[in-house]
Amino acid sequence: MNAPTVLRLADIGYATPAALLSRLGLSLQRVPAGQPIPGSYWGEEEAGIIGTAVYARDDTPVHSLLHEACHLLVLPPERRAQVHTDATDSVEEEDATCYLQILLADELAGVGRARLMADMDAWGYSFRLGSTQAWFEQDAAEALAFLRARGLA
Template identity: 50%
Template sequence: MNDFETVRESQPVTPHVTLVEAIGIDTLRRLLAEFRLGVTAVALDAPIPGSFWGDAEAGLQGGTLLVRVDTPLHSALHEAGHYVCMDPKRRAVLDTDAGGGYDEENAVCYWQIMACDRIEGVDRDTMCADMDAWGYTFRLGSAAAWFADDAEDARAWLIGAGLLDDVHDRLLPGVRIR
């Protein structure tokens, strides 16, 4: 069983989440450059290429994350996490649908929460609340409860992939190489 299920029909972006504009595109670029992922800003009135969910949700095409200033930060980090966690073969043909199995999806959720440690002014609790507001659902009822008490498998997946330092409990720069 998956640790969570994303339940979202075509609904407008919840206004009570942190947007990319809160940290700025340049901050997002600097963060994701450590993981060899480029960031392209899309005009506010334009659709986001490579967006799986549409609306203001982040898009992925190849080694580029596409966002607008009104893109929810959790969406940008989630899609970035998919890029970081996927193997090079999938990355080479990446366009819109990141794919991946349950274990990788859980690792991506863990990764996006951990990424907040590298963003000034955004903490893990905020990310978890934003994930809950958007519609991620977890067995324990919230992203924060899952992260604290039910995410051992996701953490182990990231450690096994060489993406998380298990001694210092921090993300490692770079992308999955196997």
């Protein structure tokens, strides 16, 4: 795969994302290099989810790690336990996931929301206003309301 240059788990280290996920009730499971990532919807280096665990390798993009973790976080705890690979096909939950991953990027040293949004654009996330930042700033009120209603923002 000829992937764009985005921050990867190896660039920021394992400890800080693992601590963040732990604080949020999730675990980060490190997958050895070259091994398939359990629960990965997209395959390759994309993060995977099973139950309350997020699986990633050193080459996993940080945006993917946060995105999959946030898929779990926007679900009620009883639904999290049942997740394997695909968390939802709800547009409302997908939008809330994207918004929350941007917020959580600020909690990772060396990442931050500006870099995460640039990485999301580079990777090919698609928003009707043309960029992640434009969506986040001008078109994400429903996603923010969803998160606030659940105590996530």
